[in-house]
Amino acid sequence: MAEDLANTEPQQDAADIPLLRIDAVVKKFGTFRAVDRLSLDIRAGEFFALLGPSGCGKTTLLRMLAGFETPDQGRILLGGEDIAQMLPHQRPVNMMFQNYALFPHLSVRDNIAFGLKRAGMPSPQIDTRVAEMVALVKLEGLEKRRPDQLSGGQKQRVALARSLARRPRVLLLDEPLAALDKKLRESTQFELMELQRRLGMTFVIVTHDQEEAMTVADRIGVMDSGRLEQVATPRELYEAPVSRWVAEFVGDVNIIEGQLETREAGRLTVSTRDAGTIAVAEPRHAVTKATLCVAIRPEKVKLSRRGPVSDPPHSHAINRLEGVVTDVSYLGGVTSYKVKLDSGAVLRSSMANTARIDIDAYSAGQRVVAWFTPDDCVVLEQ
Amino acid sequence: MSARNIFTRPARLAAIAPWLWMLLFFLVPFGFVLKISLSQTAIAQPPYVPVFDLTQGAAAVKAALAALSLDNFKLLVSDDLYVLSYLRSLVVAAVSTSILLLIGYPVAYGMARLPQRWQGVAMMLVIVPFWTSFLIRIYAWINILQHDGLLNKILLALHLVSAPVVWLSTDSAMYLGIVYSYLPFMILPLYATLAKMEPALLEAASDLGSSPRQAFWLVTFPLSLPGVAAGVLLCFIPIVGEFVIPDLLAGSDSLMIGQTLWLEFFTNKDWPVASAAAVVLLLLLVVPLILYDRLQRRQLEQAR
Numbered sequence: 001m002a003e004d005l006a007n008t009e010p011q012q013d014a015a016d017i018p019l020l021r022i023d024a025v026v027k028k029f030g031t032f033r034a035v036d037r038l039s040l041d042i043r044a045g046e047f048f049a050l051l052g053p054s055g056c057g058k059t060t061l062l063r064m065l066a067g068f069e070t071p072d073q074g075r076i077l078l079g080g081e082d083i084a085q086m087l088p089h090q091r092p093v094n095m096m097f098q099n100y101a102l103f104p105h106l107s108v109r110d111n112i113a114f115g116l117k118r119a120g121m122p123s124p125q126i127d128t129r130v131a132e133m134v135a136l137v138k139l140e141g142l143e144k145r146r147p148d149q150l151s152g153g154q155k156q157r158v159a160l161a162r163s164l165a166r167r168p169r170v171l172l173l174d175e176p177l178a179a180l181d182k183k184l185r186e187s188t189q190f191e192l193m194e195l196q197r198r199l200g201m202t203f204v205i206v207t208h209d210q211e212e213a214m215t216v217a218d219r220i221g222v223m224d225s226g227r228l229e230q231v232a233t234p235r236e237l238y239e240a241p242v243s244r245w246v247a248e249f250v251g252d253v254n255i256i257e258g259q260l261e262t263r264e265a266g267r268l269t270v271s272t273r274d275a276g277t278i279a280v281a282e283p284r285h286a287v288t289k290a291t292l293c294v295a296i297r298p299e300k301v302k303l304s305r306r307g308p309v310s311d312p313p314h315s316h317a318i319n320r321l322e323g324v325v326t327d328v329s330y331l332g333g334v335t336s337y338k339v340k341l342d343s344g345a346v347l348r349s350s351m352a353n354t355a356r357i358d359i360d361a362y363s364a365g366q367r368v369v370a371w372f373t374p375d376d377c378v379v380l381e382q
Numbered sequence: 383m384s385a386r387n388i389f390t391r392p393a394r395l396a397a398i399a400p401w402l403w404m405l406l407f408f409l410v411p412f413g414f415v416l417k418i419s420l421s422q423t424a425i426a427q428p429p430y431v432p433v434f435d436l437t438q439g440a441a442a443v444k445a446a447l448a449a450l451s452l453d454n455f456k457l458l459v460s461d462d463l464y465v466l467s468y469l470r471s472l473v474v475a476a477v478s479t480s481i482l483l484l485i486g487y488p489v490a491y492g493m494a495r496l497p498q499r500w501q502g503v504a505m506m507l508v509i510v511p512f513w514t515s516f517l518i519r520i521y522a523w524i525n526i527l528q529h530d531g532l533l534n535k536i537l538l539a540l541h542l543v544s545a546p547v548v549w550l551s552t553d554s555a556m557y558l559g560i561v562y563s564y565l566p567f568m569i570l571p572l573y574a575t576l577a578k579m580e581p582a583l584l585e586a587a588s589d590l591g592s593s594p595r596q597a598f599w600l601v602t603f604p605l606s607l608p609g610v611a612a613g614v615l616l617c618f619i620p621i622v623g624e625f626v627i628p629d630l631l632a633g634s635d636s637l638m639i640g641q642t643l644w645l646e647f648f649t650n651k652d653w654p655v656a657s658a659a660a661v662v663l664l665l666l667l668v669v670p671l672i673l674y675d676r677l678q679r680r681q682l683e684q685a686r
Contacts, residue, residue, distance in 0.1 A: 088589050089589070097585070103583060103586070166591070
């Protein structure tokens, strides 16, 4: 399954030059390398997310795209032109700031018109464009208000309209929804996606919220310590992480360490201390090390009283682990279980609550079989 | 007694306290000054008539009230000496405040852009002169500016002048003294508004196509206007009534109203005219004072 995912990634035309090419960029603060020889291509019309823990360098990278920081080495090519040393006010990109940075002394209208006036646009055209932007973000009737008379959600819209008004070639969004409450954040995520598709613009968003990144982005670049760990579609990132770090950073995961034992017909067997011998699907990349990690997402671990009810044809390959349920967390859509295996290791499982009546629920202390197929496993070399 | 009353009684007292203070230390003394300004000078103790004496009965008080007149105010308006003094005070205050703003703004701006740990040091440097008595600092300037003072010695040593220059008892010396003394009052409110300004606003301005110069005039300066107004009023109001600095550093050919007032009171022993001058000065300053009060209120409301 993991191997097939490569085909679902949008295909890149050979002739298609990326709109934005970040080429071996280095940014140091003192001796600290905030961004460390990072290269990345972003295509025109793409919604790209930079995801990572705080301090991973994602904001520094975004600020270099905006021009607030200058790379120490490397190039930033926008449509083939190196903009790395260009001043912010000369760049055809705009940024939506984390706390919006609306001008408190200007009305909504004047905030949106600010960039247009600097561009020397004649005032009748400014009026048209501002009206267009106000309609786009649904702020009609609030044009004369000042930022301190707006709600958080309204401020966010003004900031978005202001950064879109100049029709930038790339729109940079720095944690644009961090200040909103959960419900509003979710609805705004869909509005952002809809807006990006409708305008056909290139968006680069920085976020530490993986759900947000997975919701809005076509592709996600996961960053750690100034480097890109993986650049992939949300699905590939989740189902086929390239490293243990990515697997653990994106979503929940069970990691079982072990030694490679045999390899035959697209199957590897891994002997582990925690879960005995596990059969796993052979990964796309060649396995070179003897010590491996097997990563299994909790929702891939099924629980049953006696193991799979009707065994599929290759049932011999299904991994069955016996243990006792120690923890049950009912979360609404899913129920999350912790199963203490007979080896002492703890395996997490989450099962969708597809029926209202809890015939499938397990309770703490109950003895169960936790099972998963070889295709459910991802093999990682640390 | 309900629990509510226990808390409201001290709260009400606290609300009355500033009014009581104003009544005792401002309104009552002002009543005395106003009364004296309506009296006539006399060679007596106290040196004016009429004097209210409540022991003499209601008829005497009524007679004293009838004796009050606006003569002193008429004199203030008709005599050039007073009109010119008021004008000079306003001009000196306006010129000094302009110079203070021109010097204070760049200093405050520079301070606000220093790294955080240096901002405290810069603030100390601005405040440190307050640790020395104001009068001593003005006398130090007399020392520097006098005929064989430090300034002339340096100028002579550098051969920039061939003979000592007269600095003391000139308007330049007075402006120097005023600007020197009031600079912290201009810098501190400006610094306070500039330091709390969000740096992201300047980034946003530059992101939206403003050059650094445009960003300053379109964002930084308009947002610092409350600080400018506070600094200007904080300097202008007391400079209008300034007495010590012009008396010690300026020449004696033209007087500020504070000096005229002093002359009337101590040299001429004309308490009623001096009081009338003080009342008019207060009325002149009421306008900027109200402006200042409004501004502070608005800032308090915004901070909420």
